[in-house]
Amino acid sequence: xxxxxxxxxxxxxxxxxxxxxxxxxxxxxxxxxxxxxxxxxxxxxxxxxxxxxxxxxxxxxxxxxxxxxxxxxxxxxxxxxxxxxxxxxxxxxxxxxxxxxxxxxxxxxxxxxxxxxxxxxxxxxxxxxxxxxxxxxxxxxxxxxxxxxxxxxxxxxxxxxxxxxxxxxxxxxxxxxxxxxxxxxxxxxxxxxxxxxxxxxxxxxxxxxxxxxxxxxxxxxxxxxxxxxxxxxxxxxxxxxxxxxxxxxxxxxxxxxxxxxxxxxxxxxxxxxxxxxxxxxxxxxxxxxxxxxxxxxxxxxxxxxxxxxxxxxxxxxxxxxxxxxxxxxxxxxxxxxxxxxxxxxxxxxxxxxxxxxxxxxxxxxxxxxxxxxxxxxxxxxxxxxxxxxxxxxxxxxxxxxxxxxxxxxxxxxxxxxxxxxxxxxxxxxxxxxxxxxxxxxxxxxxxxxxxxxxxxxxxxxxxxxxxxxxxxxxxxxxxxxxxxxxxxxxxxxxxxxxxxxxxxxxxxxxxxxxxxxxxxxxxxxxxxxxxxxxxxxxxxxxxxxxxxxxxxxxxxxxxxxxxxxxxxxxxxxxxxxxxxxxxxxxxxxxxxxxxxxxxxxxxxxxxxxxxxxxxxxxxxxxxxxxxxxxxxxxxxxxxxxxxxxxxxxxxxxxxxxxxxxxxxxxxxxxxxxxxxxxxxxxxxxxxxxxxxxxxxxxxxxxxxxxxxxxxxxxxxxxxxxxxxxxxxxxxxxxxxxxxxxxxxxxxxxxxxxxxxxxxxxxxxxxxxxxxxxxxxxxxxxxxxxxxxxxxxxxxxxxxxxxxxxxxxxxxxxxxxxxxxxxxxxxxxxxxxxxxxxxxxxxxxxxxxxxxxxxxxxxxxxxxxxxxx
Amino acid sequence: xxxxxxxxxxxxxxxxxxxxxxxxxxxxxxxxxxxxxxxxxxxxxxxxxxxxxxxxxxxxxxxxxxxxxxxxxxxxxxxxxxxxxxxxxxxxxxxxxxxxxxxxxxxxx
Numbered sequence: 001x002x003x004x005x006x007x008x009x010x011x012x013x014x015x016x017x018x019x020x021x022x023x024x025x026x027x028x029x030x031x032x033x034x035x036x037x038x039x040x041x042x043x044x045x046x047x048x049x050x051x052x053x054x055x056x057x058x059x060x061x062x063x064x065x066x067x068x069x070x071x072x073x074x075x076x077x078x079x080x081x082x083x084x085x086x087x088x089x090x091x092x093x094x095x096x097x098x099x100x101x102x103x104x105x106x107x108x109x110x111x112x113x114x115x116x117x118x119x120x121x122x123x124x125x126x127x128x129x130x131x132x133x134x135x136x137x138x139x140x141x142x143x144x145x146x147x148x149x150x151x152x153x154x155x156x157x158x159x160x161x162x163x164x165x166x167x168x169x170x171x172x173x174x175x176x177x178x179x180x181x182x183x184x185x186x187x188x189x190x191x192x193x194x195x196x197x198x199x200x201x202x203x204x205x206x207x208x209x210x211x212x213x214x215x216x217x218x219x220x221x222x223x224x225x226x227x228x229x230x231x232x233x234x235x236x237x238x239x240x241x242x243x244x245x246x247x248x249x250x251x252x253x254x255x256x257x258x259x260x261x262x263x264x265x266x267x268x269x270x271x272x273x274x275x276x277x278x279x280x281x282x283x284x285x286x287x288x289x290x291x292x293x294x295x296x297x298x299x300x301x302x303x304x305x306x307x308x309x310x311x312x313x314x315x316x317x318x319x320x321x322x323x324x325x326x327x328x329x330x331x332x333x334x335x336x337x338x339x340x341x342x343x344x345x346x347x348x349x350x351x352x353x354x355x356x357x358x359x360x361x362x363x364x365x366x367x368x369x370x371x372x373x374x375x376x377x378x379x380x381x382x383x384x385x386x387x388x389x390x391x392x393x394x395x396x397x398x399x400x401x402x403x404x405x406x407x408x409x410x411x412x413x414x415x416x417x418x419x420x421x422x423x424x425x426x427x428x429x430x431x432x433x434x435x436x437x438x439x440x441x442x443x444x445x446x447x448x449x450x451x452x453x454x455x456x457x458x459x460x461x462x463x464x465x466x467x468x469x470x471x472x473x474x475x476x477x478x479x480x481x482x483x484x485x486x487x488x489x490x491x492x493x494x495x496x497x498x499x500x501x502x503x504x505x506x507x508x509x510x511x512x513x514x515x516x517x518x519x520x521x522x523x524x525x526x527x528x529x530x531x532x533x534x535x536x537x538x539x540x541x542x543x544x545x546x547x548x549x550x551x552x553x554x555x556x557x558x559x560x561x562x563x564x565x566x567x568x569x570x571x572x573x574x575x576x577x578x579x580x581x582x583x584x585x586x587x588x589x590x591x592x593x594x595x596x597x598x599x600x601x602x603x604x605x606x607x608x609x610x611x612x613x614x615x616x617x618x619x620x621x622x623x624x625x626x627x628x629x630x631x632x633x634x635x636x637x638x639x640x641x642x643x644x645x646x647x648x649x650x651x652x653x654x655x656x657x658x659x660x661x662x663x664x665x666x667x668x669x670x671x672x673x674x675x676x677x678x679x680x681x682x683x684x685x686x687x688x689x690x691x692x693x694x695x696x697x698x699x700x701x702x703x704x705x706x707x708x709x710x711x712x713x714x715x716x717x718x719x720x721x722x723x724x725x726x727x728x729x730x731x732x733x734x735x736x737x738x739x740x741x742x743x744x745x746x747x748x749x750x751x752x753x754x755x756x757x758x759x760x761x762x763x764x765x766x767x768x769x770x771x772x773x774x775x776x777x778x779x780x781x782x783x784x785x786x787x788x789x790x791x792x793x794x795x796x797x798x799x800x801x802x803x804x805x806x807x808x809x810x811x812x813x814x815x816x817x818x819x820x821x822x823x824x825x826x827x828x829x830x831x832x833x834x835x836x837x838x839x840x841x842x843x844x845x846x847x848x849x850x851x852x853x854x855x856x857x858x859x860x861x862x863x864x865x866x867x868x
Numbered sequence: 869x870x871x872x873x874x875x876x877x878x879x880x881x882x883x884x885x886x887x888x889x890x891x892x893x894x895x896x897x898x899x900x901x902x903x904x905x906x907x908x909x910x911x912x913x914x915x916x917x918x919x920x921x922x923x924x925x926x927x928x929x930x931x932x933x934x935x936x937x938x939x940x941x942x943x944x945x946x947x948x949x950x951x952x953x954x955x956x957x958x959x960x961x962x963x964x965x966x967x968x969x970x971x972x973x974x975x976x977x
Contacts, residue, residue, distance in 0.1 A: 026895065
């Protein structure tokens with residue numbers, strides 16, 4: 001009850017004070033009037049005087065309402081701030097260690113939050129849902145999309161969704177974009193911007209009238225980014241015509257800067273879904289997509305109607321889609337609704353969670369290390385403040401009160417460090433992302449409530465972690481002895497310090513070990529034989545204008561290009577592929593063995609290549625043959641060694657078949673393992689025949705000059721083609737880029753760990769020397785030489801150091817297993833890394849011992865003993 | 869005769885007592901105590917108002933605005949049921965104390 005009334009007071013705040021003032025003024029006037037009636041001329045003065053100090057009275061009256069601890073906390077804060085300022089060295093050290101620790105954690109969380117947790121930047125994102133299909137009873141669950149016809153059916157019949165949108169993204173050329181990356185064009189239903197509630201920076205969004213299949217209007221909305229970079233923020237952009245893969249579109253709007261789109265892709269331009277055949281006039285599927293009910297799969301999302309829940313919508317959509325599918329005679333699928341954050345999708349969750357978990361563990365370890373460090377510093381400080389604390393204890397302050405005060409100090413430190421950490425998290429992720437990718441993904445890294453909450457929690461947690469033990473230790477003392485300047489019960493405090501020492505060593509072993517593994521992994525990746533020819537191989541990417549080249553014309557032109565390049569290519573062979581080797585892209589198909597049901601399909605990676613591919617890249621056939629003309633029609637495939645080993649362990653797969661969907665694919669050859677999908681142990685994969693299309697990669701042996709010559713030949717054939725030349729060596733380097741960054745980050749973390757641990761070890765040992773000054777003095781007086789002193793100091797800390805190394809080694813073994821599961825590039829534990837890490841730590845440990853020990857050796861026995 | 873400071877710890881009880889019959893405003897309470905004690909007990913503002921806030925906080929009195937005898941806005945305090953209980957227990961305790969003190973003082977030495 002009292003608590004409630006106190007809260008009431010806080011909420012009423014100012015009004016309460018006004019009332020009190022009015023009440024007291026009334027009192028004063030009444031008293032004055034009474035005095036005057038009694039015939040005293042100076043009544044006003046005396047009434048005021050007699051009544052005492054008005055200010056003080058109201059101050060006290062107000063004070064009644066504040067809980068006594070509020071005042072105490074304020075005192076503690078002031079006291080804590082003062083004592084932190086008084087020791088700037090300690091404060092700076094602690095802030096640096098904690099700030100780095102919290103900063104790293106916050107940085108990682110900021111990225112995680114931006115990538116995975118933030119919903120779409122739209123109006124009331126909580127009411128938006130991603131709508132996915134799932135297939136009941138599948139072993140490897142796939143999450144699919146919807147066809148346009150099914151979309152229209154659901155849109156028109158759903159009561160639980162007030163708006164449904166369909167989206168599909170395609171790469172296009174904007175205007176005459178000859179070089180560089182292609183742009184991302186999103187084909188969306190006309191209601192897209194309305195349903196999402198997106199503001200426009202300029203003009204308007206799309207409309208339903210513009211998105212009619214029979215009468216598509218070529219209008220486009222630009223992203224703010226595109227408007228700024230490509231059109232210089234031209235205010236007269238509205239009404240201008242731009243070309244998307246050659247087709248003219250009129251710009252009707254520019255989206256708000258804050259709207260970064262509805263997927264992880266870049267969003268450069270939005271056009272009505274119905275204009276798909278306008279941009280892809282020669283491709284049959286573009287029209288089919290819009291009109292064929294059997295055609296899937298575009299992403300669908302919806303906004304829940306007022307009062308409708310996600311469960312209701314899921315039930316309704318499942319029923320509707322079943323009805324639709326059964327009318328078509330298709331196998332029905334289930335519908336699943338998720339939030340719009342990336343992490344909400346179960347398939348993305350799986351991808352993110354292990355990598356994120358490992359990284360989080362690493363930065364958490366660094367923070368733990370920082371905590372152990374600061375904890376040690378605080379212990380040392382508590383020892384130095386023993387007298388002060390003893391005085392306060394003997395003056396009657398309760399132990400709890402003093403612990404609270406010490407904890408408040410820790411909290412102050414942690415909060416300040418949290419502020420520093422937030423600052424660091426403003427610059428660090430952006431910096432790292434910039435290093436990692438040429439075109440970093442569009443991420444909103446501004447701290448939101450989730451980030452702030454995370455940082456505050458971490459700061460509080462660290463305060464308790466590093467502050468509690470020293471506070472409890474520091475106040476457990478015999479007042480008598482402390483006042484006398486003795487620290488008789490050194491041992492328990494010392495034990496805590498040894499534990500902290502061991503923990504620090506252990507954590508740094510684990511961290512150093514993982515950075516060692518990453519560095520070693522990088523070195524191996526650099527020297528490893530990828531299983532295919534690298535030097536002297538050129539990759540020529542040819543991108544034909546889609547408005548003039550369909551699949552067939554494309555293949556014809558590619559064949560001609562290959563023929564022309566032949567004479568300048570080594571051995572006269574020019575291979576064709578859909579995707580470049582190490583191009584960070586792959587085909588993934590669901591496949592099953594004959595006799596298995598479709599539900600039992602599992603995913604399989606693949607590449608589409610021509611027969612020459614294996615010859616040019618020097619990948620031998622271990623069994624069977626390479627592709628020959630006609631294989632494409634026969635659905636022949638080639639599998640690699642890893643696939644053959646896994647699925648046909650006893651014999652050759654040549655002549656067997658696998659099933660992909662409704663297709664039966666006969667295996668005609670087995671290729672030796674080559675790491676064309678990515679460096680690292682080769683995974684099972686298959687090759688399907690390819691003979692070019694309107695986009696292909698030509699691979700042949702040539703030096704750079706010949707490569708450029710080949711590019712010129714292709715441009716001669718077709719001026720509109722976008723051609724780029726990449727030496728395979730460069731492709732390999734590009735692939736190593738992220739591995740390098742990973743290794744660099746791991747190394748940075750390891751180095752940080754090493755520095756923190758060394759400083760920590762130094763601190764502990766220096767302190768132990770300080771505490772045992774008398775003992776050392778005696779030994780020196782008895783003739784111990786400085787060298788012996790170093791040995792003595794080392795020995796007394798050896799147990800903690802060794803225990804730390806041992807525990808760290810065990811941790812490292814466990815960690816290495818985990819890391820290798822997630823990052824196959826990483827090497828296993830090898831003796832070089834082991835020896836390196838142990839040596840580094842021993843050296844750091846010895847260095848940390850030598851300095852204080854030498855100081856101990858110089859201890860003047862007379863002064864040390866007089867110290868009492 | 870001189871003005872007497874109120875015995876420590878009794879102010880709350882005295883205020884509650886003064887409110888036992890009727891509601892009063894702050895000045896009224898001070899006047900009442902002064903009059904009934906025949907000018908012996910004088911309560912200063914600096915102790916009266918903190919005490920009143922304390923009573924409010926404990927829920928022993930309620931306050932409401934009303935018109936004073938000379939038609940000015942004044943804040944009137946009313947004793948609550950919890951306040952009456954408190955008053956009863958405090959005056960019992962007080963009687964016990966006074967009795968004890970008197971016995972000590974009256975004892976033949």
